[in-house]
Amino acid sequence: MTQALTLPLLDPDDPTYFPAPEQALRSPDGLLAFGGDLSPARLLSAYAQGIFPWFNADEPILWWSPDPRCVFDTHAFKLHRSLRRQLHRQGWSFTLDHAFDAVVEACAAPRPGQTGTWIIPAMASAYGRLHQLGHAHSVEAWHGDQLVGGVYGVAVGNLFCGESMFSRESGGSKLALIALARQLQAWDFPLIDAQVTNPHLLSLGARELSRDRFLDEVARLVVMPGQPGSWRRELPLPE
Structure with missing residues (x-):
């Protein structure tokens, strides 16, 4: 018999409140709450507390801190x-x-062997609003005038929270990620949050932090001045 999950329902009128990440479930790992919305205020509040949304089209909005x-x-x-x-x-x-x-559209395209994507139109629209407000950013890899790879995510203070990446040519996502890391390092952003561990991320050089250590880093970084506004510029080739 399957046991029902008990999760806090977020208050639709308070975009800043989330349960403490330490209250997240162990199975599925990090599931913390559901409901609310994808407004800029709620998304920025979530990232500033080490929390992110991740859900499918047939699910309510789910919030995680693994x-x-x-x-x-x-x-x-x-x-x-x-x-x-x-x-x-x-x-x-x-x-x-x-x-x-x-970049978001390319990241949303189903991967080989997949039939759907978690980057549903509501998610794409929400991060598009964050981009217009100067909080969400993308790195693009170009081969001539063709977009061949990219990464996007959200900046809060001096923390960059990666959301997704894609490749249309071999190495596209990795080189875009390296180009992003070089620029973030120049701006004193020490970490890129990659959220949930998988073998591909580890193969690119990711590592794991305990949630307690990660939250300590989040608390330190999100109060730093960051780089507000548009980041539009050309980047040097990664070296």
């Missing part, structure tokens, strides 16, 4: 020789905030 947490250290990315050769041979270029909607 333990452990998957993160990248912005200083730790290494461009291996094979990627460096590929980068210069193919003549790629990289930009920030030049094609946010296109």
Whole structure:
């Protein structure tokens, strides 16, 4: 017999309140609450507390704070020789905030073997609003005038919360991620939150932090000045 889950329902009139992340379920790992909305105020409040939304089209809005947490250290990315050769041979270029909607749309496309996506229209629209307000950002990898890879996420203070990435050519997502990390490191952003661990993220250099340690980092970073507003610029090639 399947046991019913008991979760807090978020107050629709209070976009800042979330239960403490330590109250999240162990199974499924990190499930914390449901309901509310995807307004900019609620999303920014969630990220500032180490919480993020993740749900399918046939589900209510679900909010998560898993333990452990998957993160990248912005200083730790290494461009291996094979990627460096590929980068210069193919003549790629990289930009920030030049094609946010296109990156989100590409990330939402079903992967091979998948029939759907969690980046449903309501999610894409919500992050589009955050982008217009200067809180959500994208990195684009270009081969000529073709978008071949990208990453998008949300900045709160000096913390970058990665949401998704895609590749249309080999190495596209990894090189976009490295280009992002180089710029974030220059701005004193030490971490990219990658949310839930999977083998692909670990293969790119991610590591795990306990939720307690991650929340300590969040509390320290989100009160820093960050880089408010649009990040639109061209980026140097990753080195």
